[in-house]
Amino acid sequence: MVDVLVWVLAGAALLLAVWALAGAVRNVRPSGPQLAGMAVLEVALLVQAVIGMVALARTDRPVSTATFVGYLVASVLLLPAGTLWGIADRSRWGNGVIAIACFAVAVVVLRLLQIWS
Amino acid sequence: MVSDVDREQLPAQARRSGFGRVLIAAYAVFALSASARAGVQLATEFGSAPLAYVLSAFAAAVYVVATAALATSGRRGWLVAVTAVLVELVGVLTVGTFTLVDRAAFPDATVWSVYGRGYGFVPLVLPVIGLWWLHRTRPSA
Numbered sequence: 322m323v324d325v326l327v328w329v330l331a332g333a334a335l336l337l338a339v340w341a342l343a344g345a346v347r348n349v350r351p352s353g354p355q356l357a358g359m360a361v362l363e364v365a366l367l368v369q370a371v372i373g374m375v376a377l378a379r380t381d382r383p384v385s386t387a388t389f390v391g392y393l394v395a396s397v398l399l400l401p402a403g404t405l406w407g408i409a410d411r412s413r414w415g416n417g418v419i420a421i422a423c424f425a426v427a428v429v430v431l432r433l434l435q436i437w438s
Numbered sequence: 439m440v441s442d443v444d445r446e447q448l449p450a451q452a453r454r455s456g457f458g459r460v461l462i463a464a465y466a467v468f469a470l471s472a473s474a475r476a477g478v479q480l481a482t483e484f485g486s487a488p489l490a491y492v493l494s495a496f497a498a499a500v501y502v503v504a505t506a507a508l509a510t511s512g513r514r515g516w517l518v519a520v521t522a523v524l525v526e527l528v529g530v531l532t533v534g535t536f537t538l539v540d541r542a543a544f545p546d547a548t549v550w551s552v553y554g555r556g557y558g559f560v561p562l563v564l565p566v567i568g569l570w571w572l573h574r575t576r577p578s579a
Contacts, residue, residue: 385478385482387477387478387481387482388478391474391478395470395471395474399467402466403463406459406462406463406466407459407463409459410455410456410459412455412456414455414456414457414458414459414460415459417457417459417460417463418459418460418463421460421463421464421467422463425467
């Protein structure tokens with residue numbers, strides 16, 4: 322596990338959550354740059370998932386495999402699922418859904434770090 | 439909180455659109471995390487705290503049913519959703535109180551322990567918002 326990467330991911334996810342929340346408050350739908358940011362975060366999450374799997378295979382720490390893998394899988398599924406569910410709505414609430422998905426990603430990656438250490 | 443567009447759709451189509459989508463997303467996150475947690479607990483360490491883990495599994499089932507029912511249109515979906523959300527509210531209040539009174543019976547946490555403190559008290563707030571939303575989008579008699 323790369324601690325710095327986890328913190329960057331959590332920070333980026335929180336930033337995108339605030340962005341989406343601001344969009345919901347301002348009554349606008351998710352914007353292009355916002356969705357691009359989420360795509361970048363998703364790629365980084367996939368990289369992190371690969372790193373996590375490799376680290377799990379090599380480590381001799383007492384890490385619960387099922388829990389760790391569960392969180393890794395959740396970390397890469399949340400954004401696509403939230404985005405699909407969110408952008409289908411033609412109102413501010415699409416941004417509300419995306420805010421929840423981004424916040425959940427932040428929680429999940431921080432939990433990963435907690436399980437790891 | 440709800441835009442005019444949403445209000446025009448009320449109540450027939452509205453339960454799973456607008457704010458309803460946010461609510462369903464929140465319930466889905468809890469359904470997923472509670473199920474995963476209960477699954478791991480039951481599979482790996484059931485013997486150490488059977489009561490807490492059975493409650494974890496029950497809570498997970500309630501969230502799954504609530505999520506599906508909130509996303510289902512029609513009167514039956516509404517009735518199931520109201521029932522599930524009420525069970526959820528009773529569950530979080532009961533388990534929350536029990537965990538305060540008798541910590542020993544709950545050596546390991548469930549979603550509802552101490553009114554959902556481990557989850558930022560969202561488990562306590564969610565059913566209240568859920569009932570409010572279901573009241574708003576109730577099927578006309």
